Amino acid sequence: ALESRGVEAPSDTVRAATLAAFETPVQRRPGAAAAVEAAAERGPVAVLSNCSIPGLAERALSQAGLADRFDAVVTSVGCGWRKPHANAFQAVADALDAPPETLVHIGDDPEADGGITAVGGRAVLLTETPLQAVPAALDDA
Template sequence: MGVQAVIFDWGGTLTPWHDIELADLWRAICTAHLPPDDVEKAAAALADAELALGRRCDEEQRSATLPEVFEIAGVEPTEALLATHFETWTPHTHTDPAVPGLFTALRERGISVGVLSNTIWSRELHERIFARDDVLHLLDGAVYSSEIPWTKPHAKAFRAAMDAVGATDPASCVYVGDRPYDDIHGAKSAGLRAVQIRHQTTHAFERPGLTPPDALIHALDELLPHIERWHAP
């Protein structure tokens, strides 16, 4: 069957990896909309809530949403504050320049292109980013954990992504991601091939006993030869 679909992680895979301090981001967001005396308390509560939900995703493989962050923190998510949230994150969301050419090359070979992301953000926010960077039309399907009960590495998350791109056989699918546990171990456990893109902080997520990737790359422009090798009759 060759390769029927290639499914990508988002942050740190389709976007360059950035080290981010959540408290600083939330402080900048809150400063634009809250009274000065409320900024530090609100920013700390929002950062704590997001980190707590992140731990739940990691430890229990249960998804979370941005509205949950605001609810736990006790902060009202006004439209203006949400707009500032998106703007503040914008420098960290730009799509890797290699992506349009890579997606086009995959589709030219009859291979579907998908996304599976552990994210608290909505589909609308992600699609706004992909449209801004002119790659939304190159996606055959996408699954965001904010819309389903599970997060990677749960096998049902990978199955949902396969369904989104119309793939039926996990052995014919390749997952590309940066995290050894969520992405690589999760995909391999679900029966997919897995390619790890390694960046400067990947080692921080390593743990013993994980399934190794089928291929290791350091940039997206190194991916296509592996796909072609597996896709060849």
């Protein structure tokens, strides 16, 4: 991943950074489980992460106690695209076997997560909507 961006780093540095990422403790934000449950009541639920380390997103979900609550986990390393590119959101639609315009993407980065609009979906941005208010925001979707 670094090489593709013209960054040269010694392999031992890359290995150490990767191991550190797997050793970093994960904390679930208050309201996260309720938001995921509310989404699941409305249809299939996926994670779209710009993670570039294979298995890291799944590990974080497991440590947060949320791994079994998702129908799909799509990562940039897995699909080859990063948010906000439309192809990343299309990969989620494909994984859920859902039309992309039916997707509601919840995220905390207006630029990256707002990319959902490129495929006709809707963004619920945590910069504007507190996590605890996500269930109500989904009702407005």
